[in-house]
Amino acid sequence: MHPGIHVLTSAYGQQFSFDPGSLGVELLATGGPGAGRRWEILHRPADLADWLTRTRLAAPAPLTVSDLRIGVADLERVRHLRDTFWLIAPAIAHGRPVDAAAVEVLNGYADAPPRFRVDAADLVRRWVTPVTGRQVLAAFARDALTVIGTPALRDRLRECAGDPCQLIFLDTSRPGNRRWCSMERCGNRNKARSHRNRRATPTAAANPDPGRATPTVTATP
Numbered sequence: 001m002h003p004g005i006h007v008l009t010s011a012y013g014q015q016f017s018f019d020p021g022s023l024g025v026e027l028l029a030t031g032g033p034g035a036g037r038r039w040e041i042l043h044r045p046a047d048l049a050d051w052l053t054r055t056r057l058a059a060p061a062p063l064t065v066s067d068l069r070i071g072v073a074d075l076e077r078v079r080h081l082r083d084t085f086w087l088i089a090p091a092i093a094h095g096r097p098v099d100a101a102a103v104e105v106l107n108g109y110a111d112a113p114p115r116f117r118v119d120a121a122d123l124v125r126r127w128v129t130p131v132t133g134r135q136v137l138a139a140f141a142r143d144a145l146t147v148i149g150t151p152a153l154r155d156r157l158r159e160c161a162g163d164p165c166q167l168i169f170l171d172t173s174r175p176g177n178r179r180w181c182s183m184e185r186c187g188n189r190n191k192a193r194s195h196r197n198r199r200a201t202p203t204a205a206a207n208p209d210p211g212r213a214t215p216t217v218t219a220t221p
């Protein structure tokens with residue numbers, strides 16, 4: 001799987017690939033505050049380290065668990081950053097005012113990100129290790145701030161149009177018309193629903209839709 005594209009599992013067990021579109025937005029799919037607690041996949045520092053190796057952080061140079069030094073306090077800060085970004089991203093996606101204190105939390109985390117170096121012997125990029133939890137935090141904060149602080153990107157921050165899906169993504173498609181978290185999931189479900197609605201009698205259309213799933217997601221290896 002390409003770094004940054006995650007396999008999620010719906011509440012009904014359907015697996016689908018999801019591209020959040022940017023590093024900071026990837027973090028939103030690992031859980032969240034309030035009702036998002038049931039989606040939580042980052043329970044221990046090792047969970048975070050393992051997940052990080054599959055994110056866009058691993059795109060510039062390969063990243064392994066042994067490259068990372070993540071402590072309990074780092075995990076707590078990353079979850080805090082994520083839960084704070086959850087106060088911001090849906091507001092932007094729906095054109096609502098943004099919580100100023102939440103933005104300041106992100107600013108406070110935007111320290112120095114990890115860096116790679118090119119080995120002169122083989123011209124291969126490798127991370128300067130250990131990659132610390134503080135650097136990881138900075139990478140996520142900087143990306144989130146880049147998205148919300150750049151009008152052209154901010155306008156592309158979307159919530160999946162699937163009902164009641166609440167996955168957030170950055171639309172990186174050229175035409176900028178991405179509506180769904182995943183065609184495999186909400187895109188196809190919407191297609192099927194439109195098809196049913198076209199065929200349905202008024203009585204049938206009034207019935208509850210058994211195809212709806214809760215937005216509960218968990219990442220799977």
Ligand SMILES: [Zn+2]
Pocket residue numbers: 160161162165166167180181182185186
């Ligand atoms: Zn969706």
